[in-house]
Amino acid sequence: MFAIYKRELRSYFVSAVGYVFFAVIIALSAVIFSVSTLFAATNDVSSYFETMLFVLMIALPLLTMKLFAEERKLRTEQLLLTSPVSIGGMVVAKFLAAFTVYFIANLLCSISYITLFAYSDPEAGVILGNIIALTLVGAAFIAIGIFVSALTENQLAAAIGTFAIILVMLLIGALNSFIPVYSVRYVLSWFSILSRYQNFTDGFFDIAAVVYYVSICFVFLFVTCRVYERRRYGA
Amino acid sequence: MLKVENLVKKYGRATALSGISFHVNKGEVIGFLGPNGAGKSTTMNIITGYISSNVGNVYIDGTEILENPELAKKKIGYLPEQPPLYMEMTVLEYLNFVYELRGCDLPRKAHLEDVCKVVKISDVRDRVIRNLSKGYKQRVGIASALIGNPPLIILDEPTIGLDPKQIIEVRNLIRALGQSHTVILSTHILSEAQAVCDRMIIIDHGKIIADGKTEEINQFIKDNRRYKVFVSGAQSDVLPVLKKVSGVIACEPLAERDGDAVAYAIEAQKGIDIRKPMFHALAEKGYPIMGLEALGASLEDIFISLIDREDA
Numbered sequence: 171m172f173a174i175y176k177r178e179l180r181s182y183f184v185s186a187v188g189y190v191f192f193a194v195i196i197a198l199s200a201v202i203f204s205v206s207t208l209f210a211a212t213n214d215v216s217s218y219f220e221t222m223l224f225v226l227m228i229a230l231p232l233l234t235m236k237l238f239a240e241e242r243k244l245r246t247e248q249l250l251l252t253s254p255v256s257i258g259g260m261v262v263a264k265f266l267a268a269f270t271v272y273f274i275a276n277l278l279c280s281i282s283y284i285t286l287f288a289y290s291d292p293e294a295g296v297i298l299g300n301i302i303a304l305t306l307v308g309a310a311f312i313a314i315g316i317f318v319s320a321l322t323e324n325q326l327a328a329a330i331g332t333f334a335i336i337l338v339m340l341l342i343g344a345l346n347s348f349i350p351v352y353s354v355r356y357v358l359s360w361f362s363i364l365s366r367y368q369n370f371t372d373g374f375f376d377i378a379a380v381v382y383y384v385s386i387c388f389v390f391l392f393v394t395c396r397v398y399e400r401r402r403y404g405a
Numbered sequence: 406m407l408k409v410e411n412l413v414k415k416y417g418r419a420t421a422l423s424g425i426s427f428h429v430n431k432g433e434v435i436g437f438l439g440p441n442g443a444g445k446s447t448t449m450n451i452i453t454g455y456i457s458s459n460v461g462n463v464y465i466d467g468t469e470i471l472e473n474p475e476l477a478k479k480k481i482g483y484l485p486e487q488p489p490l491y492m493e494m495t496v497l498e499y500l501n502f503v504y505e506l507r508g509c510d511l512p513r514k515a516h517l518e519d520v521c522k523v524v525k526i527s528d529v530r531d532r533v534i535r536n537l538s539k540g541y542k543q544r545v546g547i548a549s550a551l552i553g554n555p556p557l558i559i560l561d562e563p564t565i566g567l568d569p570k571q572i573i574e575v576r577n578l579i580r581a582l583g584q585s586h587t588v589i590l591s592t593h594i595l596s597e598a599q600a601v602c603d604r605m606i607i608i609d610h611g612k613i614i615a616d617g618k619t620e621e622i623n624q625f626i627k628d629n630r631r632y633k634v635f636v637s638g639a640q641s642d643v644l645p646v647l648k649k650v651s652g653v654i655a656c657e658p659l660a661e662r663d664g665d666a667v668a669y670a671i672e673a674q675k676g677i678d679i680r681k682p683m684f685h686a687l688a689e690k691g692y693p694i695m696g697l698e699a700l701g702a703s704l705e706d707i708f709i710s711l712i713d714r715e716d717a
Contacts, residue, residue, distance in 0.1 A: 181493065
């Protein structure tokens with residue numbers, strides 16, 4: 171399992187994918203940070219964090235699209251699946267590899283906050299809470315991306331599919347307000363990432379939301395394993 | 406070493422395997438023979454745990470592949486039809502990856518060096534796999550199947566797409582592996598199986614149609630009593646002469662020609678070598694034999710004979 175993790179991590183930086191990902195996420199986060207806080211002369215980071223979700227929506231599919239699609243296309247998954255490694259181990263290893271890259275990128279983006287502390291006196295707790303929340307949401311997005319990547323051998327399809335699912339999950343809250351039926355609104359709100367996220371941007375550390383993001387991870391990774399189990403029995 | 410029981414595999418409505426059973430003893434080199442689409446790769450993929458059968462069990466050294474997949478898979482080195490190589494890695498990086506993936510506990514450096522030496526890739530071990538020739542890629546694939554020294558090695562069409570010189574090298578390599586390992590290789594080339602295997606299992610349409618020692622299969626081929634003979638002369642004159650040769654059951658002209666010689670397919674009675682009497686009979690009438698070959702040396706012919714035998 172560790173071998174797969176190591177190989178994936180390495181392959182991000184042998185190909186250009188890792189560098190492109192870092193470039194995109196760091197450049198966009200820096201621009202958004204400047205506009206939303208420095209240019210607005212405020213130390214309120216809430217709009218920065220909300221906008222970052224949309225940056226993740228674009229950037230994270232870059233990391234996840236190849237994880238299974240490429241292996242399937244090049245038939246290298248045959249090596250993994252006939253090795254003494256469980257399907258669960260394989261899925262988790264790939265998840266952790268993508269998450270590690272994202273985690274480092276997220277830390278690098280966080281350098282921006284130093285400027286806030288230099289010019290004002292922001293609440294460190296709120297910023298820390300937001301960084302943790304952003305990390306967890308990213309993990310959930312990665313799990314979604316892994317699931318979509320396991321469904322296809324076309325990387326582009328995997329990226330666009332992931333993008334679409336995340337987009338719907340982000341916008342569902344906004345759409346919801348147009349639905350007059352309470353029960354429908356209630357059920358749809360389960361899938362809303364944004365409504366749970368708002369607590370963090372408002373400065374509350376919401377344990378329920380943390381559990382929610384972690385469960386999204388588990389559900390999608392579990393379903394990915396099931397996809398592989400099922401495929402073994404051939405349809 | 407390996408016991409396969411009643412494997413059945415269906416893809417939707419199509420049946421790929423309908424009840425494959427055989428077992429392999431330690432140290433045997435088995436040729437798994439069959440035309441394309443017979444179910445060779447499917448069987449191998451089931452044995453190695455890549456796909457699952459609908460019915461049936463596979464025991465590797467007594468371990469069922471689905472009950473304890475991790476232990477069972479550790480005992481198998483597998484080279485699929487298309488070697489699963491990561492093109493952006495160097496040979497050594499790739500072998501190191503496989504070493505870790507398989508959870509090897511042999512001394513790493515010495516073991517990888519040994520494997521490289523056995524398959525003769527030591528000179529390219531620092532090169533990127535993408536840039537290697539097809540023959541080298543195939544050997545890197547075989548190397549990966551040897552890592553961890555698994556007792557059972559399964560090679561799916563290991564010589565496909567190689568040039569004649571590389572084919573000979575790979576065959577020699579398989580023969581050498583057979584000294585210390587149990588090897589199963591699939592092929593659709595009869596002479597390849599004859600050259601390297603102790604035993605052959607012939608499958609067709611998802612069923613085993615023959616399973617025997619290579620000598621037995623060879624004997625079966627030798628017993629074959631069908632010939633193709635080219636005789637110079639008018640067909641209407643030659644045909645009655647051939648038919649009158651003692652031991653000939655059937656004789657019919659073929660469409661093939663060699664100059665003024667016509668080809669005839671001849672079937673002889675069991676236990677009678679008709680070649681000498683045929684020569685004398687034709688010489689007496691003054692019809693020279695321009696060519697004579699035994700039919701049934703190709704895999705297709707064997708299939709036909711075997712299937713005939715089954716039906717009889």
